[in-house]
Amino acid sequence: MNAMFTHPVRVYWEDTDAGGVVYHAQYLAFLERARTEWLRDLGYDQELLRREYDLVFAVRAMSIDFRRPARLDDALRVSVALTACRGASLVLVQSIERDGERLLDAEVRCAVLRASDFRPRPMPDAMHARLKALETRAPSSSTE
Template structure:
């Protein structure tokens, strides 16, 4: 099959995407060689990347259009505070799950608790706060529909955009 035929095929796989189970977002991933250091363990900064991907996916499937807000000049989210606890290392080929839960919301900010897990075992936990900023970097109110989505998630309500 030619590459052009493959690109037009209707059954091409799509990137892995998380999903909500109740109000928690579950984002699956696998540890690749590039994620590890010389000891074969996941390099500490890569847990932050895993959490970022999971948060971005959570927002997207909840109906929060970050790209549209950026392109329309409304604003962007920026991490304002981060606390992370490393408990156990992940290794090459591990299947991991990043579980994310909204824990607080205000007019301009949102807090999200995240855990990187291998099965039932918590490997890393993070508490992340983000603020919605203008393109010039000043805090600004989040769009009201987004606050409503975050509030529903924080109350433990299921999200089906």
């Protein structure tokens, strides 16, 4: 399986301001959607994790570099790559591109929590091993 996952996102009217530019907070939703689809692609549906493993992932910290604006009707590619997998946390790098042009870079730190009480917990061994195998070096971000 490829270490870099990408998810397509189309910019709709509801994502933009009156000028057709994507609201800065909407990028968080695009990033979240891609992380959710990345997990689903690995066989870890969020509801399954909650129901079967009493596990949820929660964003603990995020660093974002907004490079260029996305606009109404843009077709975007949102990427996800895992750079660190520990027992009870993940570090992911994400980017958003339009036609090969980098619009945004993000580093996302997620905690593994028990769904029942939101306390930290280690992920199941098999899941940890599978995610650990996907760990990659952070892709270099080009400065434009």
